[in-house]
Amino acid sequence: MAIEFKPSPSLPPPVNSVGAVAWVRQNLLSSPLNIFLTLFSFYILYLLVPPVVEWGLVNATWEGASKADCAPGGACWAFIGARFDQFMYGLYPPEETWRINLATILLVVMIGAFAVKAVHKFYLSIAIIVVYPIIAYILFAGGVFGLEAVETSLWGGLFLTMLLGIIGIVASFPLGVLLALGRRSNMPIAKSVCVVFIETIRAVPLITILFMASVMIPLFLPEGMNFNKLLRVLIGITLFSAAYMAEVIRGGLQAIPKGQYEAADAMGLTYWQSMVLVILPQALKLVIPGIVNTFIGLFKDTTLVYIVGMFDFLGIIQLANHDANWLGTTVEGYAFAGFIYWAICFGMSRYSMAIERKLETGHKRN
Amino acid sequence: MTDRNMALAQLEPGEDAIIEFNDVNKWYGDFHVLKNINFSIKKGERIVVCGPSGSGKSTMTRCINRLEEHQKGSIIVDGIEMNDNLKNIEAIRKDVGMVFQHFNLFPHLTILENLTLAPIWVRKMPKKEAEEMAMHYLERVKIANQAMKFPGQLSGGQQQRVAIARGLCMKPRIMLFDEPTSALDPEMIKEVLDVMVQLADEGMTMVCVTHEMGFAKTVADRVVFMDAGEIVEANEPSEFFDNPQHDRTQLFLSQILNH
Numbered sequence: 001m002a003i004e005f006k007p008s009p010s011l012p013p014p015v016n017s018v019g020a021v022a023w024v025r026q027n028l029l030s031s032p033l034n035i036f037l038t039l040f041s042f043y044i045l046y047l048l049v050p051p052v053v054e055w056g057l058v059n060a061t062w063e064g065a066s067k068a069d070c071a072p073g074g075a076c077w078a079f080i081g082a083r084f085d086q087f088m089y090g091l092y093p094p095e096e097t098w099r100i101n102l103a104t105i106l107l108v109v110m111i112g113a114f115a116v117k118a119v120h121k122f123y124l125s126i127a128i129i130v131v132y133p134i135i136a137y138i139l140f141a142g143g144v145f146g147l148e149a150v151e152t153s154l155w156g157g158l159f160l161t162m163l164l165g166i167i168g169i170v171a172s173f174p175l176g177v178l179l180a181l182g183r184r185s186n187m188p189i190a191k192s193v194c195v196v197f198i199e200t201i202r203a204v205p206l207i208t209i210l211f212m213a214s215v216m217i218p219l220f221l222p223e224g225m226n227f228n229k230l231l232r233v234l235i236g237i238t239l240f241s242a243a244y245m246a247e248v249i250r251g252g253l254q255a256i257p258k259g260q261y262e263a264a265d266a267m268g269l270t271y272w273q274s275m276v277l278v279i280l281p282q283a284l285k286l287v288i289p290g291i292v293n294t295f296i297g298l299f300k301d302t303t304l305v306y307i308v309g310m311f312d313f314l315g316i317i318q319l320a321n322h323d324a325n326w327l328g329t330t331v332e333g334y335a336f337a338g339f340i341y342w343a344i345c346f347g348m349s350r351y352s353m354a355i356e357r358k359l360e361t362g363h364k365r366n
Numbered sequence: 367m368t369d370r371n372m373a374l375a376q377l378e379p380g381e382d383a384i385i386e387f388n389d390v391n392k393w394y395g396d397f398h399v400l401k402n403i404n405f406s407i408k409k410g411e412r413i414v415v416c417g418p419s420g421s422g423k424s425t426m427t428r429c430i431n432r433l434e435e436h437q438k439g440s441i442i443v444d445g446i447e448m449n450d451n452l453k454n455i456e457a458i459r460k461d462v463g464m465v466f467q468h469f470n471l472f473p474h475l476t477i478l479e480n481l482t483l484a485p486i487w488v489r490k491m492p493k494k495e496a497e498e499m500a501m502h503y504l505e506r507v508k509i510a511n512q513a514m515k516f517p518g519q520l521s522g523g524q525q526q527r528v529a530i531a532r533g534l535c536m537k538p539r540i541m542l543f544d545e546p547t548s549a550l551d552p553e554m555i556k557e558v559l560d561v562m563v564q565l566a567d568e569g570m571t572m573v574c575v576t577h578e579m580g581f582a583k584t585v586a587d588r589v590v591f592m593d594a595g596e597i598v599e600a601n602e603p604s605e606f607f608d609n610p611q612h613d614r615t616q617l618f619l620s621q622i623l624n625h
Contacts, residue, residue, distance in 0.1 A: 263464075
């Protein structure tokens with residue numbers, strides 16, 4: 001007679017392997033070296049944190065009209081407060097800045113609408129990608145519907161940084177996808193064009209491209225024909241970033257097993273169908289960290305527009321540091337700039353990790 | 367054409383053939399992987415292709431839907447010659463289902479979406495109709511309760527059954543199987559073979575590369591044995607297993623049957 005097989009019951013884990021005490025023991029005190037490193041880290045923190053808190057919070061001055069109002073030995077945050085509007089909007093006329101605020105609120109509301117179930121996501125995407133830029137441009141530039149015209153040379157501050165960053169990201173991504181696909185294409189001409197473009201752009205510093213865009217191109221254009229410097233700079237940033245993006249995405253395309261391409265082909269899907277429906281969703285998901293890396297790099301690279309005489313967020317802070325009333329506030333200015341850049345980039349990073357988790361389908365290979 | 371291939375070609379007259387290989391040759395670089403393949407398959411026929419690894423059996427099968435290109439000779443599938451004409455290739459691929467050794471399900475789509483993708487985008491079927499049909503085929507492979515899961519959450523045998531159902535959703539006239547059970551645990555091979563036997567019983571034209579000789583014996587109309595890029599022998603299973611003509615076939619059979 002056969003013996004019946006009964007699986008043994010599962011038991012709970014030992015008590016000392018779970019809970020806070022176990023965590024401290026495993027992560028902080030697991031070996032003599034780790035005990036030493038833990039103590040050393042606490043010592044470094046002891047040296048750094050109290051002086052920074054004292055300077056930045058305890059002894060800081062929050063209000064005042066000039067550097068003279070600030071207490072010595074503490075941060076002069078009054079400088080940031082006094083110049084805040086300029087840091088946000090650059091030289092944009094103060095009585096018109098409501099237009100930038102309105103456009104910002106509109107964008108936040110439209111993106112927030114993705115969370116509302118009743119909204120059709122496809123139409124919302126179209127609205128954000130096609131309709132919103134038109135509305136935003138009308139608001140920013142003015143000149144119609146009784147809005148006062150504002151020259152793009154007056155645009156600046158965090159507004160300009162966000163504008164360059166967002167448009168650069170939104171435009172360089174699809175371009176990067178096309179370049180990556182082109183580079184892997186079987187068509188010799190499409191392939192060569194993409195390879196030459198990518199390799200040329202990647203071999204040149206962004207500063208050179210910006211300089212070309214703002215100074216050289218007008219020299220070559222026929223007399224009287226000229227287009228906006230901001231637009232030229234935007235195109236330069238977009239092309240630069242697209243070349244990097246293309247290589248990141250190509251890495252993702254190469255990581256997709258050959259079997260996925262074959263399965264899509266064998267079903268009779270066309271090239272574009274199999275790319276859009278099968279290959280790209282997987283490839284892009286794989287390289288989200290690399291894509292976000294490029295986005296963050298692009299966002300920070302926008303600071304280089306100071307080279308062509310535009311005052312983005314960092315540029316306008318540097319400019320304000322030279323104000324006779326506020327001499328000696330360089331550290332506060334850079335600290336503020338660093339904090340804002342950090343907050344935005346860290347936000348992008350966390351958001352990308354949330355997307356990665358959302359797209360996880362339990363498939364690690366094949 | 368060698369005498370042997372001549373004999374094979376004569377074995378089946380080409381008139382009601384659904385797949386025809388005429389003097390097909392293929393090279394990978396300098397490597398001559400298919401040598402003068404002459405072979406035709408009738409509508410409704412079940413063909414099992416076997417042979418040692420590297421013998422060209424997968425390559426030959428994959429030439430049928432042009433996942434591989436041949437360089438000489440002609441392959442005619444369902445009256446259409448396979449050449450560089452993309453429209454022809456896409457037309458044939460609609461009617462030829464394929465099941466791969468490694469399943470090749472799309473990991474970012476649910477099981478149901480895997481099945482409805484091609485009907486919706488290639489056959490332009492309304493989504494609701496495609497889903498109903500997909501559920502019908504999932505029931506047939508006894509896996510309907512997993513429709514909303516992702517491929518990564520299923521066992522190998524379940525994934526391969528989904529892959530078969532995915533092929534069937536295009537209502538193909540021919541099904542190609544490229545070593546469908548080679549990547550499976552022994553316990554899961556049977557559940558996949560059962561589905562394939564059921565399909566064979568319904569009269570589907572099948573070309574199946576496999577080492578499952580039990581399957582070949584019970585299901586195949588003809589067994590094709592390949593070695594070094596050539597068809598060595600093609601015969602009905604009873605003749606093939608009990609009375610192999612070539613010593614190469616005899617050696618192969620003795621190695622896989624008596625281990």
